[in-house]
Amino acid sequence: MTSGKINVTVENIFPLIKKFLYSDHEIFLRELVSNATDATLKLKHLCSIGETNVEFGNPKIEVRIDKENKKLHIIDQGLGMTADEVEKYINQVAFSGAEEFLEKYKDSAKDSGIIGHFGLGFYSAFMVADKVEIITKSYKDEPAVHWTCDGSPEFTLEKADKTDRGTEIILNIAEDSLEFLEEYKINELLTKYNKFMPVPIKFGTKTEGEGDDKVEVDNIINNPNPAWTKQPSELTDEDYKKFYHELYPMQFEEPLFNIHLNVDYPFNLTGILYFPKLSADLQLQKDKIQLYQNQVFVTDNVEGIVPEFLTMLKGVIDSPDIPLNVSRSYLQADGNVKKISNYITRKVADKLKSLFNENREDFEQKWNDIKMVLEYGMLSEPKFYEKAGSFVLYPTTDDKFYTLEELKEALKDKQTDKDGKLVVLYTSNKEAQHSYIEQAKAKGYEVVLLDSPIVSHLIQKLEMDNENLTFARVDADFIDNLIKKDDNTISKLSEEEQTKLKETLENIVPKQTYTIQTEALDSNAAPFMITQPEFMRRMKEMQAAGGGNMFGNFPEMYNLVVNTNSELATSILQTEGEKQTALINQALDLAKLSQGLLKGEALTAFIKRNFENIK
Numbered sequence: 001m002t003s004g005k006i007n008v009t010v011e012n013i014f015p016l017i018k019k020f021l022y023s024d025h026e027i028f029l030r031e032l033v034s035n036a037t038d039a040t041l042k043l044k045h046l047c048s049i050g051e052t053n054v055e056f057g058n059p060k061i062e063v064r065i066d067k068e069n070k071k072l073h074i075i076d077q078g079l080g081m082t083a084d085e086v087e088k089y090i091n092q093v094a095f096s097g098a099e100e101f102l103e104k105y106k107d108s109a110k111d112s113g114i115i116g117h118f119g120l121g122f123y124s125a126f127m128v129a130d131k132v133e134i135i136t137k138s139y140k141d142e143p144a145v146h147w148t149c150d151g152s153p154e155f156t157l158e159k160a161d162k163t164d165r166g167t168e169i170i171l172n173i174a175e176d177s178l179e180f181l182e183e184y185k186i187n188e189l190l191t192k193y194n195k196f197m198p199v200p201i202k203f204g205t206k207t208e209g210e211g212d213d214k215v216e217v218d219n220i221i222n223n224p225n226p227a228w229t230k231q232p233s234e235l236t237d238e239d240y241k242k243f244y245h246e247l248y249p250m251q252f253e254e255p256l257f258n259i260h261l262n263v264d265y266p267f268n269l270t271g272i273l274y275f276p277k278l279s280a281d282l283q284l285q286k287d288k289i290q291l292y293q294n295q296v297f298v299t300d301n302v303e304g305i306v307p308e309f310l311t312m313l314k315g316v317i318d319s320p321d322i323p324l325n326v327s328r329s330y331l332q333a334d335g336n337v338k339k340i341s342n343y344i345t346r347k348v349a350d351k352l353k354s355l356f357n358e359n360r361e362d363f364e365q366k367w368n369d370i371k372m373v374l375e376y377g378m379l380s381e382p383k384f385y386e387k388a389g390s391f392v393l394y395p396t397t398d399d400k401f402y403t404l405e406e407l408k409e410a411l412k413d414k415q416t417d418k419d420g421k422l423v424v425l426y427t428s429n430k431e432a433q434h435s436y437i438e439q440a441k442a443k444g445y446e447v448v449l450l451d452s453p454i455v456s457h458l459i460q461k462l463e464m465d466n467e468n469l470t471f472a473r474v475d476a477d478f479i480d481n482l483i484k485k486d487d488n489t490i491s492k493l494s495e496e497e498q499t500k501l502k503e504t505l506e507n508i509v510p511k512q513t514y515t516i517q518t519e520a521l522d523s524n525a526a527p528f529m530i531t532q533p534e535f536m537r538r539m540k541e542m543q544a545a546g547g548g549n550m551f552g553n554f555p556e557m558y559n560l561v562v563n564t565n566s567e568l569a570t571s572i573l574q575t576e577g578e579k580q581t582a583l584i585n586q587a588l589d590l591a592k593l594s595q596g597l598l599k600g601e602a603l604t605a606f607i608k609r610n611f612e613n614i615k
């Protein structure tokens, strides 16, 4: 037996490690299972290149709880270590690695979410154990050894009688970490971090079969060959769906479609992204994209790696090239990471384009579920915006779907105004703006349905980038004003009568909310109509959807368009006093009702009054 002192300058790094990584101390298991996996894969490699003649077989990793003795065992059948290698890799490499890591990242540790996930390797065992043992036998013909260390830099190394190849790590679990002797806890950790690791991991046994055929078999907790490690050509639609549910066992919805990522230059990255049906409440989307490094789960916080607009997607990304033991701000500035993010953006755009080209009808059907992600992408990623023109759709209220170019083409004859501007009429709510939509349709115009919360930002951008294109919501003004043509309608009322009408109305209609706008419209168009100017409403919406407060707080202001050619206009002029006031108030209430503005007390009074009238 030999004993010695590990050569570290930090006198006792274990308390430090423990404190430093306290919140994340459960990662020890992932680190140890990763080491076991590495040892197994290294041996596989040596066998495959003919470096050794040992039988590789079907090695697995076993995690075993010994509750009685308060021990947790992690056993592998990998390449093992000789006494010299323990000396070198454990006493020197791992220790100095841990020390170096601590020195380097002590200060940046606070602001990072990812830090602590990788880099401490073997020594993370001391976060939960007060004594760690290694019993290991190398694949080389050398005796097994038993290393023990109790958390001080002192260790012992003696011969062991282990005869089979591989390494057994024994953690003598500390009193404050006894939860790691609970089966449910270990099961939870293995499922979280090791579910897709490349070597089978056994945790206990389970019964399979029925009746007399019942057999005890190993309980393998992982799928060593997850879908993303395969070639797209090997996978069917069903396989992709199956994997989705494997990834999110609590998710019962089917994904809409998937994007298989596969790149090996200039960085390595594989993965599968899924477009989910977005639930209206985005807060409820708790299944997130998971980041793996060589099939080891790292985090489901992919901010910085995946462009923000795609964080609403689901799936996995696996890349050995994402630096993990660095702070988040560094990650965002890292050139490789930016490349990865750009690659993902491009790949998603290409996939959307091919889905659109291959089966447009299907794409149109899915539009409602994906539009939010795409519209957000157009606003936030210039690279995505460039490509989006060929597949982003503008549905009409009659369920036609146009791309922007198609839309321009379809509308140009009827909806170009006298100044040569193409006016796209849109609605944000088919039901609420029904009467306005009908008026537009009566003119032979098409109305586009744009109902996402960020739509005002989007159309603002489209207007900026497309000369002579303007968007107007159907209720922004009366229809002839939205698309101004040269033809003049003649007013039945004289100038004088019009002025009088306006004055009368201004005396009764609340000024702070409504600006009276008299217009000579078609005699059977609505006599009173409430509109809200496009610019004002859009700025308000942009503010609400996030975009600063640069215009101050807008009050609720509307226009009251009064049709001077309507019979009601004449009636108002011909009556006086109470009767006139009643007429105006009734008409105003109807206009408010049609715009969804009649609420609360005013609505109650309106209903009561009208019941009285029909008695």
Ligand SMILES: Nc1ncnc2c1ncn2[C@@H]1O[C@H](COP(=O)(O)OP(=O)(O)OP(=O)(O)O)[C@@H](O)[C@H]1O
Pocket: 031, 035, 036, 039, 076, 078, 079, 080, 081, 089, 090, 093, 094, 097, 118, 119, 120, 121, 122, 123, 167
């Ligand atoms: N189960 C094992 N079988 C064989 N060798 C092992 C095993 N566990 C650890 N080692 C050796 O000990 C070394 C140090 O392990 P440690 O986990 O500290 O660092 P690492 O795995 O090299 O890197 P990382 O810090 O990313 O985990 C490994 O590189 C490996 O050579």
